Amino acid sequence: MLAATTVVAAALSQAAAATLAKRAPVVIEVRAGTFTLAYEGAGSAAPDTGSAVATVKSGDGRQTGARLLDRVAATAVLEGRDGSLTLRWRGEAKPRTGRSSALVGTWSVVGGTGTYAAVTGRGSLTADPRLESVRYVGFLVTAL
Numbered sequence: 001m002l003a004a005t006t007v008v009a010a011a012l013s014q015a016a017a018a019t020l021a022k023r024a025p026v027v028i029e030v031r032a033g034t035f036t037l038a039y040e041g042a043g044s045a046a047p048d049t050g051s052a053v054a055t056v057k058s059g060d061g062r063q064t065g066a067r068l069l070d071r072v073a074a075t076a077v078l079e080g081r082d083g084s085l086t087l088r089w090r091g092e093a094k095p096r097t098g099r100s101s102a103l104v105g106t107w108s109v110v111g112g113t114g115t116y117a118a119v120t121g122r123g124s125l126t127a128d129p130r131l132e133s134v135r136y137v138g139f140l141v142t143a144l
Contacts, residue, residue, distance in 0.1 A: 020144040028136040035078045050080030083114020089125055103127040107136050118143045
């Protein structure tokens, strides 16, 4: 009977731990090698800022003459005062009326340090063709 009670208690403990998380909407703006990460909503934490470096894994996201590479995959490392956050993203070119193509895609958290050590998250992104400006919109989940 003691073994069964221990198994049930462990299962309840794991279920309770799995539900103790905070999901927060976030907007991350990257421009000219710097980023601002801002949580949205009442009672949100102060924004984090710092340096941003993207490493392109496929494609180069830049225009060659009139042609823009259709698909880009990259990793972005954001180093702020609260720690570092590593994002992996994929995007593809989408024409915009009267303007050059924009990259649109998705992102997810693949690592972090400091405040971001146990953070997960994902969302959508838009970027200019030269990757000089990237906007990430989505959510971050922090275990409590």
